[in-house]
Amino acid sequence: MIDFTTFLSGPYCTQILADLGARVIKVEPLTGDSSRAIPPYFVDGDSAYYLGNNRNKESVALDLKTPDGQRLARQLVAAGDVVVENYRPGVARRLGIDPAELREGRPELVWASISGFGQDGPWRDRPAYDMIVQALSGVMSLTGEAGSSAMRLGIPAGDLVAGLFAAIGVLSAVIEQRGTGRGRHVDISMLDGQLSMLSYQAVYAMISGLAPQPQAARHDSIPTYRSFTAGDGRELVVTANTERMWRGLCTVLGVDELISDERFIDGGARLRHRDELWELLEAEFARDSAQAWVGRLVEHGVPTALIKTVPEAIDDAGHAGRDMVVELESDSGEQVRVVGNPVRFTDGGHIPLRYPPRLGQDGPGVLRELLGLDEHEIGRLRADGVLGVQEADR
Template structure:
């Protein structure tokens, strides 16, 4: 396959975000071919310093969501810096920010004024609770919106404490909805010439993830319990422990799959048992069915069960660790792991983009930018003279020098990571 420019080639994005929800959004836009200019404070995106894993001066957390971007350092606490930011915003197609509502305006970047001056500008605001409503001024991070949305109440096992999802879904879903908003606004702008201001709330995104559980609650008047590794509606859609101690999952959610599952497990008599004759009957008698299936799965190792079930067209898989899943991705031929190299001795392996085009190879991506590495180049591209940039640097309004590597920051294997807190941005 040939390498072609991405669908967003020619689209310029100003990234005013920190931590995770916004950087995840803008990384997707970069993977789609947009030029993403990441505006950072003099001390950088706070996530550059999240412990415990570092590659050079930057944390693995930061490196995981900032590839293929350019970094410009601007001090928004100075009037000159605010003017630079306004000039940058006026030179792009899309601005993405995840300040708390009202903070961008206090920093000289009022979305309404910017859009009045630049009607074609698409502005995407990501926040914990949206630009309107009684909670708009509250700070929010991933775990907060997971808790408020009901998602945490569904995670874990009955009788145990609620659990945060193992991935920061509050941030990631908010970032994905922000991408959708930006793309929809760009499509509309291609017809009308007018941009939009999108209001993306992380809590709203988490509520949308409730899916059928929300409708179960409203239709049946129930409080859905923690799900563990099972399904509220399908007792053969769950995990089992096999004879070698490993767990596998099975998704036998049709009558044909139920019969095939019983055949593979050697319990064909269950298909003739009236208690399990239909999906409704199996659910009504789940407490009786579960131990029978659990006992059968203990007779063989997990890998053997998976092979046999897949052979009979019953969806099944072993539960893998993160390193195991990455090992599979490296050999699957889908380029879902990407090795990035900054040319200065730093390398990091990240998860690649899941977006694929049948007529072009996925983009390789570039190493996340050093702090301020592109300040001078970007400002000169939008019309600043070299002398003007020198003056701004001398005044401390902008900075183009990346910091020296932190000798106290330990180097770490590129594939390592950390479940650090993530958020929607701060003042």
């Protein structure tokens, strides 16, 4: 797989595929993927941002603005079976790697393009970042408290969802290619991805004609699916979705009389009287600590959890035995902990995770192996500024 992606949506896609066993050759400009320089945290010269999305890859640094660089890029594409890029529409063609031309010569090639608004449509040429598509999709209008300013999600869902859909599209196209011999051009729009993630909220809006309101830590349909503040000031979430869970919640809180109260007799009644219900429940949760309530509710089969900070969640994951926190070591001995791969196979066979590559570190080896270049030609390319190699002792 030849990876021309940068920043987040594309690298996240190709890291997923690399974790699952694909050989990913990351083609970068001589200055490197722009995410390598994002502050504030750096390890061994590269940013934490880059390190979180580029493991298990090989790096080749080429100047695609030169004829030699474009020629080498085309030859790498010819040596691969999948290409992933996240240029704006038309940029790949200007860089000498036109998907239409290259796929015409190799119809079996799978090509995935990730962009803000897709390869066609009125907005195809507009630049987009995560917060742009969160805003345009309506996602930001659902995030935060009623009456407050719109908020972006705390994770870059616009980028990450696009990367996930791109990985799904590539895998589907590869399966089809193996059966038919023909590849596909996978067209992923970040905005389309966010619209898809609206799920039932979009359907609610289309049926009712009304704009869904900010969700905060609540649910439009289930009033006992929300957060509460306990007596120690810590927050917990309760997701009492069924009648059994509702009865368990009342029992644990010591308010069994609410079970037969006509205002709360079923889900519809509880939704109509949610403000009264929340006031009663909040008063009960204030009587004890969040951890105490979590223990009791879980014991009674009511799904409940503390709202944890990121360090708390990472610490728990590190002790859970599912390899969701892994330590990678660079050639120079630097170590970094990253989030692992959530796709697990119960019969083992996990792919070893390798430290993200230094800029261009694999270029000479890849050009020798895949393109048959000799040392003289590789030396010339380096001397001409077409091929960049960052040495290990930086």
